[in-house]
Amino acid sequence: MALPTPDTLHLSRPEYATVYEPAEDTYLLLDALEKDRSELQALQPQICVEIGSGSGCVSAFLGQVLTPTPSLIISTDINPAANQATQETTAAVPGMAFEQCRTRFVQALDSRLRGHIDVLLFNPPYVVTPSDEIDITAEASAWAGGAYGREVLDQLLPQIHDLLSPNGRFYLVVIEENRPEEIIDILAQQNLVGCRVLQRRAGRENLSILRFIRN
Numbered sequence: 001m002a003l004p005t006p007d008t009l010h011l012s013r014p015e016y017a018t019v020y021e022p023a024e025d026t027y028l029l030l031d032a033l034e035k036d037r038s039e040l041q042a043l044q045p046q047i048c049v050e051i052g053s054g055s056g057c058v059s060a061f062l063g064q065v066l067t068p069t070p071s072l073i074i075s076t077d078i079n080p081a082a083n084q085a086t087q088e089t090t091a092a093v094p095g096m097a098f099e100q101c102r103t104r105f106v107q108a109l110d111s112r113l114r115g116h117i118d119v120l121l122f123n124p125p126y127v128v129t130p131s132d133e134i135d136i137t138a139e140a141s142a143w144a145g146g147a148y149g150r151e152v153l154d155q156l157l158p159q160i161h162d163l164l165s166p167n168g169r170f171y172l173v174v175i176e177e178n179r180p181e182e183i184i185d186i187l188a189q190q191n192l193v194g195c196r197v198l199q200r201r202a203g204r205e206n207l208s209i210l211r212f213i214r215n
Contacts, residue, residue, distance in 0.1 A: 002034070003034055003061065003065065004064075005022070005027070005030065005061070006057050006060035006061055006064075006089055006090075006092065006093070007089070007092060008021065008022055008055045008056075008089055010085070010088050010089070011055055016084075017081075018081050018137075019055055019082050019085045019142075020142035020143070021055060022054075023202075024200070024203075024205070025126075025173050025205075025207055026058060026123065028173065028198055028202075028207050029121065029123055029173055029209055030057070030058065030061045032197050032209040032211070033058075033061060033171070034061075034065060035197065041066060043167060044069050045066065045071050045118030045119045046071060046116075046118055047071070047072050047074070047113065047165075048062060048066070048072070048074070048117070048121070049074045049075075049106060049113065049119070049121070049163075050062070050073070050074075050075045050076070050122070051105055051106065051121065051122040051124075051156070052076070052077055052082075052124065052125075052142070053077050053082060053100070054077065054079075054085070054086070054123075055082070055086065056082075056086030056087070056088070056089030056090050057089060059075040059086060059090055059098065060089045060090045060092065060093050062121065063090065063093040063095075063098070064093060066096070067093075067096070068095060070095065070097070071096060071097070071118075072097045072098075073090070073096055073097070073098050073099070074098075074099045074100075074109065074113075075090070075098065075100050076100075076101045076103050076108075077102065078104050078141055079102075079138045079141060079142070080102055081138065082142075083101070086100050105155070105156050105159070106159075106163065114162055114163060115162065115163070115164070115165060116165050117165055118167065118168050118169075119168065120164060120169070120170045120171070121170075121171050122156065122172050122173070123173040124145065124153045124172070124173065124174075125140075125141060125144050125149070125152050126143070126150075126153070126177075127144060127149055128146075128147070128148060128149045129144040129145060129146060129149075134146050134152060148178060149175065149177050149178045150178055153172075157183070157186055160187060160190060160212065161187075161190035164214065168213075168214065169211060169212060170192070170211070171210070171212075172209070172210045172212070173207065173208075173209060174208050174210055175206060176206045176208075180196065183210065184212075187212050191214060191215045192213065192214060193213055194210050194211065194212040195210070196208045196210060197210070197211045
């Protein structure tokens with residue numbers, strides 16, 4: 001039976017005006033997690049991290065996917081309104097331990113998490129924009145990706161191998177302009193095997209979910 005999409009109606013409140021609302025990219029990532037549900041449950045992850053949680057929809061959904069496995073799901077975002085929204089969204093999921101942290105990527109948690117993340121999720125700011133639009137506003141931090149939509153993502157890629165646990169896996173949202181095959185090649189140099197697990201066109205965007213697992 002399909003899992004329900006987490007309730008994010010609270011995002012209509014004024015205090016969440018700068019929070020990225022769930023859209024087609026979000027829903028594609030949810031579909032990928034549900035598609036891998038049996039594998040993720042068999043993994044019995046202890047620590048999961050969503051970078052750039054926005055509304056918290058993906059973190060909350062991951063909690064549903066993993067139920068009844070008791071996992072710690074940490075959600076990070078540089079926007080304090082997103083941290084609060086994520087806390088409210090995930091509060092509706094029983095049986096899981098959720099934490100929110102205001103930080104870029106996992107910088108504030110790096111020493112604690114290095115080599116221990118079993119499931120890592122990132123829906124990055126992937127839209128191709130001028131570099132000076134990155135982080136120009138709280139809203140822009142959720143979508144402005146600079147050249148090839150990769151400038152923010154490229155700061156994280158060198159860290160993936162060291163962040164993942166021995167059996168860890170990484171799910172990444174991309175569009176074709178981000179050069180997905182190049183991303184797969186980059187992480188292959190870190191002994192991570194990548195593939196497209198889902199692909200969908202949404203308006204002008206050709207979205208894909210890439211999944212990386214240690215070789």
